[in-house]
Amino acid sequence: MNAYRAKPLTYPWPPFFYMAAFAGAVGLGRTLPIAVMHGHGWVPWLSGSLLIILAVCLDVWSVKTLIERRTAVMPHRCSSHLVTCGPFHFTRNPIYLGYTLMMVGFGLITLNPWFFIMASAAVAIMTLFAVRNEERHLLSRFGFEFERYCRATSRWI
Structure with missing residues (x-):
């Protein structure tokens, strides 16, 4: 049996990646503030x-x-169905996109540019360590159906 068929991740890392990025943005904003023009x-x-x-x-x-x-x-559980409707019709990762938009929103509210930097870093880390594993899992579970979905729907936006 293909190892990716069982489950995509060993632990539900994505929320923790985003929490770490959020905490990093707050911490960096306090210790290394970047001067921005106030809106x-x-x-x-x-x-x-x-x-x-x-x-x-x-x-x-x-x-x-x-x-x-x-x-x-949860991202560390085995998928039983390929979901292509609702927000998954527009993006393959709507939950992660929501987390990213939330970080950008906090960056705008606080005028802390570290939120934008950390949101970009979180997207890169998520793509490398979570999204690609999840995609391999879905490919091994759903094959051609998932390939067709990937061709029709972008990964992020």
């Missing part, structure tokens, strides 16, 4: 708030879709 008061705050609301809605919609399709929500 027009309410514009970055409103933009960041709307982005965070969008991110939370995307995450909730994604989890709801996975639960409705009776497949694994």
Whole structure:
């Protein structure tokens, strides 16, 4: 049996990667502040708030879709169905995209550029260590159907 058929990850790392990136952005913002021009008061705050609301809605919609399709929500569990509807119709990783948008939103609210840098780093780390393993898992489980889905749907945006 293919090792990737069993489960994509040994531990649910993705939320911890994003929590570490968030903590890193806060810590770096306090210890190594980057001078930014202050925005027009309410514009970055409103933009960041709307982005965070969008991110939370995307995450909730994604989890709801996975639960409705009776497949694994946690990234270290074996997928029982290939989900291509709901937010998965637009992106293959809507939950991770939601986490990333949330970090960008906090960056806008706090005017801390480290959030943008750490969000970019989190995307790179997620792609290398989680997304590729999940994709190998889905490819071994669903074969051609997953390949067709990958051709039709982008990985992130």
